[in-house]
Amino acid sequence: MKSKLVPKICIIFALIFLYLPIIVVIIFAFNKTKSRTVFNGPTLSWFFELFKDHSIMTSLLNSFILAILASIIATVIGTMAALQIVKMKKSSQSVIMSLNYIPIINSDIVMGISLMLLMTFILNIIGGHLGFLTVLIAHITLCMPYVILTIIPKIKQTDPNLLEAALDLGCTPSKAFFKVILPQITPGIISAFIMAFSISFDDFAVSYFTTGSSFQTLPVLIYSMARKRITPKINALFAIMFVLILLMLIVMNYLDIKSEKTLKKKSLSSN
Amino acid sequence: MKKINNIIELKNISISFDGEKILDNLNLCIKNREFVTFLGPSGCGKTTILKIIAGFLKPNSGQILFDGENINKIPPYKRNVNTVFQRYALFPHLNVFDNIAFGLKIQNLPKNEIKYRVSRLLKVVNLEGFEKRKPSQLSGGQQQRIAIARALVNRPKILLLDEPLSALDLKLRKEMQLELKEMQQKLNTTFIYVTHDQEEALTMSDTIVVMNEGKVQQIGSPEEVYNEPQNAFVADFIGQSNILNGIMLEDYKVSFAQKEFECVDKGFKSKQPVDVVIRPEDLQIISKNKSNAKFTGVIDSVVFKGVHYEIEVFAQDMYWLVHTTKYFKKGEKVGLTFNPDDIHIMSKLFNQTTNVLSAEVIEHNKIKFMDIVFEKEDLNIDVGSNVKLTIPPNSISLVSSDFADLVLTLDSIIYKGAYNEMYFYLDDKDNNNQYILVTSENEEEVGTELGLKFDFNKVEVKRCE
Numbered sequence: 001m002k003s004k005l006v007p008k009i010c011i012i013f014a015l016i017f018l019y020l021p022i023i024v025v026i027i028f029a030f031n032k033t034k035s036r037t038v039f040n041g042p043t044l045s046w047f048f049e050l051f052k053d054h055s056i057m058t059s060l061l062n063s064f065i066l067a068i069l070a071s072i073i074a075t076v077i078g079t080m081a082a083l084q085i086v087k088m089k090k091s092s093q094s095v096i097m098s099l100n101y102i103p104i105i106n107s108d109i110v111m112g113i114s115l116m117l118l119m120t121f122i123l124n125i126i127g128g129h130l131g132f133l134t135v136l137i138a139h140i141t142l143c144m145p146y147v148i149l150t151i152i153p154k155i156k157q158t159d160p161n162l163l164e165a166a167l168d169l170g171c172t173p174s175k176a177f178f179k180v181i182l183p184q185i186t187p188g189i190i191s192a193f194i195m196a197f198s199i200s201f202d203d204f205a206v207s208y209f210t211t212g213s214s215f216q217t218l219p220v221l222i223y224s225m226a227r228k229r230i231t232p233k234i235n236a237l238f239a240i241m242f243v244l245i246l247l248m249l250i251v252m253n254y255l256d257i258k259s260e261k262t263l264k265k266k267s268l269s270s271n
Numbered sequence: 272m273k274k275i276n277n278i279i280e281l282k283n284i285s286i287s288f289d290g291e292k293i294l295d296n297l298n299l300c301i302k303n304r305e306f307v308t309f310l311g312p313s314g315c316g317k318t319t320i321l322k323i324i325a326g327f328l329k330p331n332s333g334q335i336l337f338d339g340e341n342i343n344k345i346p347p348y349k350r351n352v353n354t355v356f357q358r359y360a361l362f363p364h365l366n367v368f369d370n371i372a373f374g375l376k377i378q379n380l381p382k383n384e385i386k387y388r389v390s391r392l393l394k395v396v397n398l399e400g401f402e403k404r405k406p407s408q409l410s411g412g413q414q415q416r417i418a419i420a421r422a423l424v425n426r427p428k429i430l431l432l433d434e435p436l437s438a439l440d441l442k443l444r445k446e447m448q449l450e451l452k453e454m455q456q457k458l459n460t461t462f463i464y465v466t467h468d469q470e471e472a473l474t475m476s477d478t479i480v481v482m483n484e485g486k487v488q489q490i491g492s493p494e495e496v497y498n499e500p501q502n503a504f505v506a507d508f509i510g511q512s513n514i515l516n517g518i519m520l521e522d523y524k525v526s527f528a529q530k531e532f533e534c535v536d537k538g539f540k541s542k543q544p545v546d547v548v549i550r551p552e553d554l555q556i557i558s559k560n561k562s563n564a565k566f567t568g569v570i571d572s573v574v575f576k577g578v579h580y581e582i583e584v585f586a587q588d589m590y591w592l593v594h595t596t597k598y599f600k601k602g603e604k605v606g607l608t609f610n611p612d613d614i615h616i617m618s619k620l621f622n623q624t625t626n627v628l629s630a631e632v633i634e635h636n637k638i639k640f641m642d643i644v645f646e647k648e649d650l651n652i653d654v655g656s657n658v659k660l661t662i663p664p665n666s667i668s669l670v671s672s673d674f675a676d677l678v679l680t681l682d683s684i685i686y687k688g689a690y691n692e693m694y695f696y697l698d699d700k701d702n703n704n705q706y707i708l709v710t711s712e713n714e715e716e717v718g719t720e721l722g723l724k725f726d727f728n729k730v731e732v733k734r735c736e
Contacts, residue, residue: 161360164327167347168354169374169425176348179373183364 154188564606675722
């Protein structure tokens, strides 16, 4: 009995460690006063004020548009690159994969500063200012290695004969790709997209160095607000985001379990 | 006169990967509506031929004719050929109906015709009612049938099958062999089948093409290939055989196992070394006192194989494999006999009974060949002259590569009753394009690298003329 108690306590402790900060944020989103230490009774006013705050709403929208665009472009380019990488020889493949790893291991701040230096250098020649386009390019650079890393195992899992089978049955190479290969790697593409989106959406370091005054993402705005005093409106925003993510996870898990169950049922009835 | 109708003609096809020759100047015709099987060990190039016909591989040189027309430049999706893959390659995201209908939908056929043709094919492969299943919900045998249906529904002129039954268990495999043969006869389509299983080839084919190392060894009906193998490789690969070294004395007279025998073959040179093949079912075990006993020997081992006993008899210093329905006890003294027409004589695969290599005398009493230097006493040959070395096959031993004089890859191994005859391909600037023959009791696999050690006392040296 004792031996089972210890791991249970460990798990509970880990969960508390992970979720206590989030719970605190959510509780203080409902705090009547601006105090960050004393809870003075519940209110919803911070939520109303959040939606009235023009700068938060714009930067939220900015972050959202940026994340969507960056992750779509990174996924498309990354998928095409991954499809070519798996066709290479083993030796050159491992070289490319290690080159792909370096930006992932490298710290974001180094990447942010080097991207800023490169972009100001180029903008100096062609003219223009740091802004939406520079952040977008920077975010695509940031997300792409993760996309490649997520998709390659999925491509390697697919049977190489499938492409030959499609050609054999009359598909041109491009038709064979869209009808047979793409459906096989779609789950990989979706998870790569979700990962790219979340990396882009909560990136601070790269955005901070590559954005100008005209375009502010949410993390950059929060950072500039925090230098003065963080308002409970931000707590309200975090609470909403947390609930949304939680709902998304629940729905995804539910769909997973459902499809697994139907698969099991069918395979049982076939035997 | 009726013209012979060849649906596929391969002319001088050669192909190599990474410098290794897979097919070497291959010439072959396949008749329309035939069941042709390419049979050979793995790596012999049989799957490569299939991929060349399907269009997945382009030969380095040579022509592929389909119905008399060159199709070298036609891409796979425009060829009237369909393939059944070794691992089926069904599309996992599509159900059975959509898998089979795949090729028809690409052709944009009307919906009701697609439906009609798919349901008819499902009937042919005996899987009606499975339309909605996903491939992952089917057994191996069912997936196999779907793969066949998916290929046949396009009404190809040729169906290519790449070891399609290798993943199935024995009983199912035997059933499917008969079904495939039946299907081929019913549909009247050319089937080109690839397998390494000789029994499968014998069961199904109209014509068997036996291949080894990128070359055709024999083409013939199953009966021809089994009963009259053209060389020791074919005899060894198809069925079990006793293969012995012999010498053709004159027409209808051969000597092997230290005796002379009457046979039915002729046309060899006198004193020509030959391979002698006797099938185990043609050997009879009789009482040792009978006058027609060719040899007497001792039963060495008896294994029950269901239909027959597999018996090894030790006689004339070698082991004879015999298949018989009668039981004999181990250790029993018996006689062996066979008829003259049971002796199959064939010219040797490698025309070589010993090894002759070029070498050079580099110092007094020192000889060098292929970076190997050895001493030979009382050698009265001038320094710098070229010599020929005769190295008997039994003077070379197989050792671990650390102690070897030479490391080579085994190209062929044939059991000759008492020892294995091994051939190693040699590629050296002075001794190119030749084989080294080694006789050994070791059993090794073709393609492995083995270390060779020479016994230089047994090497003969002769001055070059």
